[in-house]
Amino acid sequence: MRWLRYEVNGQESYGIVEGDEVVAVTGDPFAGYELTRARHRLRDVKYLVPVIPKTFYAAGLNYVEHITEMAAKRGEKPNIPPAADIGYRANNALIAHNENIVIPHDAGELVQYEAELVAVIGTKAKYLSEADALSCVLGWTIGNDMSERTWQRNDRTLWRAKNSDTFKPMGPWIETDFDLEAARTIVRVNGEETDNFQTNHMLYSVATFISRMSQYLTLWPGDVVWMGTEGSPKNLKHGDVCEIEITGIGILRNPLIREKR
C-alpha cells in the first residue's frame, strides 16, 4: 500500500495510491483512517512531505564505501563507527517531491545529494529486540540528505551544511510493502545515472539501529529514521534535477535553484 500526503483545492489529506490515482481518506495511517469516495489523479495534486516527524533521526555514516571514499577525498583515514549511534536532522529543512532545493547564495560548489532509505515509524515502541525491531515500522520512503561539504567540514555542527531550508527532500510517499533485500538505490542527475547501489548494504541494519535506539528512547508514530548513503555523491548546481529511485518504493525528484540575495 502506498500512502500519499497531498494537497488539492487548498486541503491537505492522506490518501492511498491506486495506479495513477489517489483515494482520499479521513484520518491518517498512524491514528486510523476511513476511505472516502474522493479520487484525484496524481498529476492533479500537490505532493506534501509524507509526515512531519516528532523526532527526525538520521544514521549518518552507515555504508563502508561512503565512509572510506569521503575520507579519501579529504586526505584522511576512514573512521568506521564502532556502534549504531543515531544522529539527527531538522524539520525546517523538509520539502516534498517536486519542490525546489534552494542552494544558499553563499554556498560553495560542493553541494551534493545523499540518497537514503527512510524507515517511517507507525507505532509507539520501546525496548525492542532486533528480531522485533521492524514491527514498529509502518513503511518506507526516500530521503535526499543534501550536504554542503565545506560547511560540513568546518562548522562545529551540521546545522547549515545539512539543515539549510529545503535541504531534506523526503517522499514521494510511504510504501508499506517493500522488499528491503531486493532493493537498489539509483541516483540520476539530469536523467543520467550517477549512482547505483544495493540499498541494504549497510554497516548497521535498520533493525540494529531501531533496537539499539529503543533501549533509551521511545519511538513515536511518524518518527523517521534516515539510513545513510553509499559511495561518493556528485555535485549539484542551479538548473540540475536530482532523482533518487529506490526500487519498490518510487522516485523522489527535485529541481535545484541557487538563491539570489
Place this chain on the structure above:
Amino acid sequence: MRWLRYEVNGQESYGIVEGDEVVAVTGDPFAGYELTRARHRLRDVKYLVPVIPKTFYAAGLNYVEHITEMAAKRGEKPNIPPAADIGYRANNALIAHNENIVIPHDAGELVQYEAELVAVIGTKAKYLSEADALSCVLGWTIGNDMSERTWQRNDRTLWRAKNSDTFKPMGPWIETDFDLEAARTIVRVNGEETDNFQTNHMLYSVATFISRMSQYLTLWPGDVVWMGTEGSPKNLKHGDVCEIEITGIGILRNPLIREKR
C-alpha cells in the same frame, strides 16, 4: 504574561497564569487565543511541556567557564566555538515541570544537569538582522539539558548522552515579560544551591544565534532555542530533586529516579 500549557480532567489547554491560578484560553499563544471563564488553581493542574517544537535547537557550548572547566576535567584544552553554530536536541526526551527524570539503568555516575535559558519562537522568521532578531521571540522558559558524560564523551553522537527519554525537562511556563540583562540562573539540588550565574553571560548572545540561524533556516512558531549553560554542573542520582530557577521566569523542578530493568 505567563503562558502555561496544562492538563485538567484529561483535557489539554493553554492558559494565562494569574497569581496562583490559571485562566484557560481557547487556541494557543502562537496562532491566537480567546480567554474563557474557566479558572483552575495551579496546584490542581498537571503541568505540560510548554510547547512541542517543530525543531528543537540547542546552542551547546556557549559559556566560557563551562567550556574551560569541562575541558579541564577531561584533561583537554578548551575548544571555544569560533562561531554561533547551532545544534539540536530531540523531542522524545522532553518532559514537564514536576515529572521524573529517569536515569537509564546502565548509565554511569556522571549524570549531570545543565541549567539553560530557552527562547521560544512566536512568529515565522527568516533573514533577521541582529537588531531585529528578538522580534520573533514570544517568550522565555527554562531547560535542563541532562547529560550522561561517559556516553557524551565516547558515543559518536549525543543521542543517549543527551536525548534519552526524560533527559530534557522544559518549563514551567513561557514568560513573555523578561529582563534578560538582570536575570540570574540558580541551581539547587535537594534544596542546596550548587550553581548561581549571570544568565546573559553568554559567548554568543541570543540575538547573534537567532540572526545567524535565520540566514539559512526559517524559524517557526513553537521552535525553541536552548542557550547553553555556565560552570561545572554536579552529579545527580536516584532520589535527588533538581531545581533550576531563572529569576523573572520561575523554577523548573524535577525529581530523579534510576530505571530498574
